[in-house]
Amino acid sequence: MRRLYHYWFCPFSRKMRVALKEKGLDVKLELELPWTRRHDFLVLNPAGTVPVLVEEDGTAICGTYALMEYLEESVPAPALLGETSQDKAETRRLVDWFDHKFYEEVTSLIVTEKVMKRFLRLGTPEAANIRYAAHNIKHHLKYIEYLTDRRNWLAGDEFSYADISAAAHLSCVDYLGDVPWQDFEGAKNWYARVKSRPSFQPLLKDLIAGLAPSPHYRDLDF
Amino acid sequence: MRRLYHYWFCPFSRKMRVALKEKGLDVKLELELPWTRRHDFLVLNPAGTVPVLVEEDGTAICGTYALMEYLEESVPAPALLGETSQDKAETRRLVDWFDHKFYEEVTSLIVTEKVMKRFLRLGTPEAANIRYAAHNIKHHLKYIEYLTDRRNWLAGDEFSYADISAAAHLSCVDYLGDVPWQDFEGAKNWYARVKSRPSFQPLLKDLIAGLAPSPHYRDLDF
Numbered sequence: 001m002r003r004l005y006h007y008w009f010c011p012f013s014r015k016m017r018v019a020l021k022e023k024g025l026d027v028k029l030e031l032e033l034p035w036t037r038r039h040d041f042l043v044l045n046p047a048g049t050v051p052v053l054v055e056e057d058g059t060a061i062c063g064t065y066a067l068m069e070y071l072e073e074s075v076p077a078p079a080l081l082g083e084t085s086q087d088k089a090e091t092r093r094l095v096d097w098f099d100h101k102f103y104e105e106v107t108s109l110i111v112t113e114k115v116m117k118r119f120l121r122l123g124t125p126e127a128a129n130i131r132y133a134a135h136n137i138k139h140h141l142k143y144i145e146y147l148t149d150r151r152n153w154l155a156g157d158e159f160s161y162a163d164i165s166a167a168a169h170l171s172c173v174d175y176l177g178d179v180p181w182q183d184f185e186g187a188k189n190w191y192a193r194v195k196s197r198p199s200f201q202p203l204l205k206d207l208i209a210g211l212a213p214s215p216h217y218r219d220l221d222f
Numbered sequence: 223m224r225r226l227y228h229y230w231f232c233p234f235s236r237k238m239r240v241a242l243k244e245k246g247l248d249v250k251l252e253l254e255l256p257w258t259r260r261h262d263f264l265v266l267n268p269a270g271t272v273p274v275l276v277e278e279d280g281t282a283i284c285g286t287y288a289l290m291e292y293l294e295e296s297v298p299a300p301a302l303l304g305e306t307s308q309d310k311a312e313t314r315r316l317v318d319w320f321d322h323k324f325y326e327e328v329t330s331l332i333v334t335e336k337v338m339k340r341f342l343r344l345g346t347p348e349a350a351n352i353r354y355a356a357h358n359i360k361h362h363l364k365y366i367e368y369l370t371d372r373r374n375w376l377a378g379d380e381f382s383y384a385d386i387s388a389a390a391h392l393s394c395v396d397y398l399g400d401v402p403w404q405d406f407e408g409a410k411n412w413y414a415r416v417k418s419r420p421s422f423q424p425l426l427k428d429l430i431a432g433l434a435p436s437p438h439y440r441d442l443d444f
Binding site for chain 2: 045046047059061062063065066067069070073074085086088089090092093095096097101143
């Protein structure tokens with residue numbers, strides 16, 4: 001069976017777990033701790049990052065960018081990037097937004113301070129970074145509301161990689177209880193719709209040893 | 223005529239300038255200073271980043287990821303992502319390497335310290351960051367040599383976006399004279415081949431006001 005090397009708090013891995021389910025592909029999850037720089041894993045992906053998909057013939061597809069595009073080319077339906085050239089450009093613009101802008105301004109700060117520092121015993125979380133992320137996330141939730149006020153899903157009429165990327169990042173932060181849903185009804189309604197998709201259920205069952213999810217993390221009605 | 227909003231020291235803009243030439247497309251360059259957060263530009267691209275391509279009908283394609291894929295779909299020849307699914311995955315893996323790993327470990331540090339701090343009067347460059355980038359770039363040059371020892375171009379037999387991305391980042395650093403070519407003959411030979419392509423010539427003519435290029439920046443035989 002094809003294997004996906006992933007890490008629980010890696011939003012890019014989470015994104016690919018959802019995308020594989022949307023495409024109807026079964027995959028065996030292999031937990032990888034990228035910071036250990038395991039030799040056999042570096043042979044698969046010299047960058048040492050997750051996610052990496054390994055096909056049954058041994059072909060390795062490394063990184064979320066290569067992997068998203070590879071999946072869309074090899075299993076075109078359901079389309080997760082959009083149908084027309086302009087739809088695709090819009091989906092990719094928003095994927096970029098969440099995978100880079102949101103990641104740098106929110107996910108990476110929260111996960112580094114609250115998860116990595118704890119597991120790697122790197123000292124106490126830096127309160128200023130958490131405050132900075134808490135400030136930034138509001139702008140992103142507002143942007144999600146701006147988009148969903150005008151569209152059915154983030155990039156247009158159809159559910160796409162834009163929704164998957166945004167929800168994957170938010171799910172990492174939500175596990176830790178750091179999404180102020182109460183102030184963003186529109187974003188919350190959109191996330192509830194993503195959360196109720198069958199492809200998202202496995203993520204909601206995640207239970208990371210030593211770190212319980214926030215009380216509402218699993219609730220479809222939160 | 224189609225327009226490309228770009229900034230001289232933005233490696234992603236440089237990459238798209240080269241790619242557009244490789245695809246045989248003419249474009250009018252529009253200089254954008256992203257940090258000014260100009261209103262009309264934010265309407266085009268809410269992320270406020272360059273590059274953005276605006277087609278004659280007004281369609282805006284935002285960001286290097288959307289733009290690379292859009293160009294490849296709309297002008298398939300010459301292929302810059304590769305032909306087979308595996309070729310494409312390899313090109314995209316390496317694009318990711320240079321656009322994120324190299325960018326964070328080298329380009330961003332050097333450009334922030336040596337260019338942005340100067341132009342935005344943010345104080346003197348932080349020597350530690352420059353030293354860190356100087357250390358990191360050696361590993362990347364070694365990786366370029368590892369690849370070109372085994373392949374004609376970085377991702378395989380053909381010139382691709384992997385070469386364009388790597389060379390775009392290196393050209394920013396090389397403008398400032400911070401690439402230790404003398405210690406990396408193989409990487410230098412590969413870069414000389416990229417530099418001699420017609421698509422790369424406009425970049426070599428760049429002359430940024432107030433900041434002269436390093437003496438060998440323009441030389442094809444450096």
